[in-house]
Amino acid sequence: MQQAGGEMGTGDKENHSSEPYRSVLKTPLKQAATSRSTLTEIQPDCQPLTTPPKPKEILPADPWTPTSNLKMLISAASPEIRSREQRRELSNNAREVLQAKHCLQEHLSGDEYEKSQPSRKEKSLGLLCHKFLARYPDYPSTAENNYICLDEVAEELNVERRRIYDIVNVLESLHMVSRLAKNRYAWHGRHNLSKTLQALKKVGEENKYTQQIQMIKKREYEHEFDLDGESNEEMARSFGSNEHSEMSFVELPGMEFRAASVNSRKDKSLRVMSQKFVMLFLVSTPQIVSLEVAAKILIGEDQLEDLDKSKFKTKIRRLYDIANVLSSLELIKKVHVTEERGRKPAFKWTGPDVLPSVQDTKLETTSMSCPPSILESIPSKEQCSKNLFPSRGKQNFTRHPSLIKLVKTIENDRRKIQSAPTSPVKMSASTDQNLSALPSKMAQVPAIAKHQLEGQSKKAKELKLSRSALESNQSSPEVVPKPEPPCVAAPSQQPALAQPPAVCPPSHSSVSPVILPHTPAGVSYAIYLHPSQAHTVTTYSPSFMLQPLPCANVTGIKSINSKVLNKTTTEEGDNQVTTDDPTKSLTAKEGPPIKSETSSQRCLKRSQALQENNLIKKCRSDEESLDTSLGGSTKNERPLSSSSQINHETDNFQEERQNKTETLDQNMASRCDQSKRDHVLEDEDKIKTKQDIPVAFAVPAHETFFPSGYLIPLTQCTHGNKAGFSNKEKAGLCSLQHTTYSSPVAVDLSVAGVIPVTASELKAVNIPAFQITPLNIMLSPTSIAAAPVLSNSCLNSSNTSSAQNPSSSVLNFTLQHIGLIPAGVQVPANPVLQNMSVSLQPENVSYSSENMNLQEDKPSVPKELQEPQTVTENFFRTPGGPNTVSSLSANSDGTDRISQGTLYIPQRKLEVSED
DNA sequence: GACTCCCGCCAAAGC
DNA sequence: GCTTTGGCGGGAGTC
Numbered sequence: 001m002q003q004a005g006g007e008m009g010t011g012d013k014e015n016h017s018s019e020p021y022r023s024v025l026k027t028p029l030k031q032a033a034t035s036r037s038t039l040t041e042i043q044p045d046c047q048p049l050t051t052p053p054k055p056k057e058i059l060p061a062d063p064w065t066p067t068s069n070l071k072m073l074i075s076a077a078s079p080e081i082r083s084r085e086q087r088r089e090l091s092n093n094a095r096e097v098l099q100a101k102h103c104l105q106e107h108l109s110g111d112e113y114e115k116s117q118p119s120r121k122e123k124s125l126g127l128l129c130h131k132f133l134a135r136y137p138d139y140p141s142t143a144e145n146n147y148i149c150l151d152e153v154a155e156e157l158n159v160e161r162r163r164i165y166d167i168v169n170v171l172e173s174l175h176m177v178s179r180l181a182k183n184r185y186a187w188h189g190r191h192n193l194s195k196t197l198q199a200l201k202k203v204g205e206e207n208k209y210t211q212q213i214q215m216i217k218k219r220e221y222e223h224e225f226d227l228d229g230e231s232n233e234e235m236a237r238s239f240g241s242n243e244h245s246e247m248s249f250v251e252l253p254g255m256e257f258r259a260a261s262v263n264s265r266k267d268k269s270l271r272v273m274s275q276k277f278v279m280l281f282l283v284s285t286p287q288i289v290s291l292e293v294a295a296k297i298l299i300g301e302d303q304l305e306d307l308d309k310s311k312f313k314t315k316i317r318r319l320y321d322i323a324n325v326l327s328s329l330e331l332i333k334k335v336h337v338t339e340e341r342g343r344k345p346a347f348k349w350t351g352p353d354v355l356p357s358v359q360d361t362k363l364e365t366t367s368m369s370c371p372p373s374i375l376e377s378i379p380s381k382e383q384c385s386k387n388l389f390p391s392r393g394k395q396n397f398t399r400h401p402s403l404i405k406l407v408k409t410i411e412n413d414r415r416k417i418q419s420a421p422t423s424p425v426k427m428s429a430s431t432d433q434n435l436s437a438l439p440s441k442m443a444q445v446p447a448i449a450k451h452q453l454e455g456q457s458k459k460a461k462e463l464k465l466s467r468s469a470l471e472s473n474q475s476s477p478e479v480v481p482k483p484e485p486p487c488v489a490a491p492s493q494q495p496a497l498a499q500p501p502a503v504c505p506p507s508h509s510s511v512s513p514v515i516l517p518h519t520p521a522g523v524s525y526a527i528y529l530h531p532s533q534a535h536t537v538t539t540y541s542p543s544f545m546l547q548p549l550p551c552a553n554v555t556g557i558k559s560i561n562s563k564v565l566n567k568t569t570t571e572e573g574d575n576q577v578t579t580d581d582p583t584k585s586l587t588a589k590e591g592p593p594i595k596s597e598t599s600s601q602r603c604l605k606r607s608q609a610l611q612e613n614n615l616i617k618k619c620r621s622d623e624e625s626l627d628t629s630l631g632g633s634t635k636n637e638r639p640l641s642s643s644s645q646i647n648h649e650t651d652n653f654q655e656e657r658q659n660k661t662e663t664l665d666q667n668m669a670s671r672c673d674q675s676k677r678d679h680v681l682e683d684e685d686k687i688k689t690k691q692d693i694p695v696a697f698a699v700p701a702h703e704t705f706f707p708s709g710y711l712i713p714l715t716q717c718t719h720g721n722k723a724g725f726s727n728k729e730k731a732g733l734c735s736l737q738h739t740t741y742s743s744p745v746a747v748d749l750s751v752a753g754v755i756p757v758t759a760s761e762l763k764a765v766n767i768p769a770f771q772i773t774p775l776n777i778m779l780s781p782t783s784i785a786a787a788p789v790l791s792n793s794c795l796n797s798s799n800t801s802s803a804q805n806p807s808s809s810v811l812n813f814t815l816q817h818i819g820l821i822p823a824g825v826q827v828p829a830n831p832v833l834q835n836m837s838v839s840l841q842p843e844n845v846s847y848s849s850e851n852m853n854l855q856e857d858k859p860s861v862p863k864e865l866q867e868p869q870t871v872t873e874n875f876f877r878t879p880g881g882p883n884t885v886s887s888l889s890a891n892s893d894g895t896d897r898i899s900q901g902t903l904y905i906p907q908r909k910l911e912v913s914e915d
Numbered sequence: 916g917a918c919t920c921c922c923g924c925c926a927a928a929g930c
Numbered sequence: 931g932c933t934t935t936g937g938c939g940g941g942a943g944t945c
Contacts, residue, residue: 166936182935324919
């Protein structure tokens, strides 16, 4: 509207009249219905106009004249007529708005008028999007017509249509709306959101955005990134290698664009940009993407050689536009990443987590190229694939041959598991789309844990370890029947459930060092087990595999660990606290958690299948190592396993988990050596591992129950696990993720012994790390040395930490013992693993060397519209300074700003802050 | 001064 | 030929 221009205060007012597409002026205005809100905004002072009821509200209320009654009846009988009537009223509203405006202009002087106009912020795209979204339900019923008339919306919201296009384009990219015809869109709400995100993540992975991001960051590392010259050429080359550099719009079945016009300029379309932008979040491991990086990637895909400042600026502008809409959708949140070079605007993903890799498994069973959710709704694989990537064959999802066998194995295992009495109930995502939106990772955790446990129990039997049959039985029942949600996952997902056992899971996690082939990425990480603990593990539990580490040591399992030992018998509630909170948040936000045991199971099985052999070897070695163990290091920390895909937690899962935990607790209590309990270390590192990112942590093993060990991320820590967290929690997670960013941090924490983690922390921290593969990993000494996991800080911190922190010597010992490093190799307490980015795959390259400080910016939207931030996670902090992980805490002023803790980052200090 | 991002010109595409 | 879309970048507002 014109008033909008007036707000600018620089002569923009006149510009409005010139706008060609001002529908307000073109549309015939008949009725007097007005939009209360609109009028209020526009002309609060205009009495007659200030309180007109909304048209829609008026209609039903005013049928008390013969004419109105007739209208109402007709309207009721015919949706078309009703729609027409509504349009008329909208037009009337717009007309009144204009009149009000004119009235206002007449009665106010220039300055007064300007003052009366909404401020720039009040007209932000984010706020506008909020208003827009408020008009439609998140999950509209398919029965009713959810049509959007751009003209009407523009008028009602009192903005020019151009702005509506911006919003609609982004919504379209998420398939929340679809274009029906000229000036007409259909509102789908969030029904398709989860599907879309899955598809986008998939495509993002296919496009190797992770690599691109890493490349850009790497380049920045090496030298200040300049927008021209060699760097650009280099980048162009790298992008050029990407087959999917020119990815087109990703469509969902049934959501194809109806009008060719929509595709006419899609190469630079806001829609495509939006999708790409979202992809960046979905594939990156701390799910934080700076505008700069995003812009570079987007530009790179177009023409990197043309990269110039103006183009860059334009891209940034567009990204802001997109980000504002995404922020309104609560999919992302503005943050600031502070690096050595300064503070950079960035955005952090706060939307639901998407589990692509899990999807792979699922896809295999049903379809090759479609995301699970999509498949569910679509019978035809071909159709799905076609729709997803109508224009590009390259973008079709192709399963790597090596995965096929694995998938089959997994599927078989899954069937077995599912048939098992204790197997978690699987909810069909198809039944509830909304559910699908939930982080599936969490839901998968239980299944995965179950898988692993089951598999391990079998293995244990086969191996006939020294374990007594009783023990094995105990463990197996617990494990097998009830998938153990990693404490992390479980907690985050289930709030209300008072299942104490959050701790218990750890016990289950009697994890022996294992390396899990990671998800799709294939990243694996190794876990170092304390000899003594390892012993326990091997003998004790059949489960060699990973356990969901509800309380990953690294991440902040501390409370868990200690609790595990201590509370296993006594207090379960405490544990729960940690677990519960996350859950609450999770459930609250996304709705019913999705149970995807299948996915988790798949993950587990996949890893198992690949690594069974390794596990056996591992177990043996572990047992041997037990004797030589570090002397009963007091650390009870559990190894963290990370798998981003395991995050989704479902109600069923929780129930099972609870049951399991209870059982475990009982078992553990009986088994637990009280004295050892005392030794439990309180360390918490919050490590977020992500689905595809292999993370290695060094974690002190839990005594009896949990083989303590060091988890060594072979590649990179991922943060994808936050899936299950609510936005707020996710915010916290983000920070965590940052932390995770540098795998070293996690290690550090675990090693050093850490600060007790608060419940909130646990939430953030609790990221089920499940995929552990047998340690057979093939890390070359060099790679290990390079591994970021063990950072100086880590080691240092460990030194400083008073708690039972394994010393570097211990670490070396363990590593050597396990075979991760040659006997001659020493991991310096300090730098040893610092710079390593052991990525088996390019994608897995970790940015671990960055120190980040996360600051979340408040959305541009008015505070009232912003969700209150309750981030209170304090991250672990190592005693030593530099390696301290940044903590996320709510500032007294309410600006949840992540304290600038330092995430241990070898070379670069990266801070992410929330404003 | 840098960051944000609103605003609206204007061209492409559609009807 | 008019309307709808939407790329684009100037420049205002904010920090």
